[in-house]
Amino acid sequence: MGIGLWTGCAAVVFLSARSVPFGRPGRWIWELIAALTSALLLGLVATALDFGGWNEPDWRAGLFVVFGSAAAIGVMRILSLSTTSKPAPQQ
Numbered sequence: 001m002g003i004g005l006w007t008g009c010a011a012v013v014f015l016s017a018r019s020v021p022f023g024r025p026g027r028w029i030w031e032l033i034a035a036l037t038s039a040l041l042l043g044l045v046a047t048a049l050d051f052g053g054w055n056e057p058d059w060r061a062g063l064f065v066v067f068g069s070a071a072a073i074g075v076m077r078i079l080s081l082s083t084t085s086k087p088a089p090q091q
Contacts, residue, residue: 010035023078031076039068051064
């Protein structure tokens with residue numbers, strides 16, 4: 001049940017992030033992979049901090065995963081914008 005909570009929170013963050021147009025890439029699969037991967041890692045960290053576990057859903061773990069996955073998607077968008085932006089022409 002706990003891992004289901006983590007993936008559900010990652011799906012909510014992914015769908016919310018897709019509704020924000022700023023920095024949204026055309027291909028959505030990388031954002032989904034980032035959300036799910038960060039949810040799994042943050043869920044394991046939450047388990048280590050005794051916020052629920054694999055089989056035990058806890059609201060603190062869900063909140064931890066929501067904020068962490070949102071941060072991971074935000075960092076991914078910022079990095080993709082900084083690598084795709086072109087330098088200003090020199091005068």
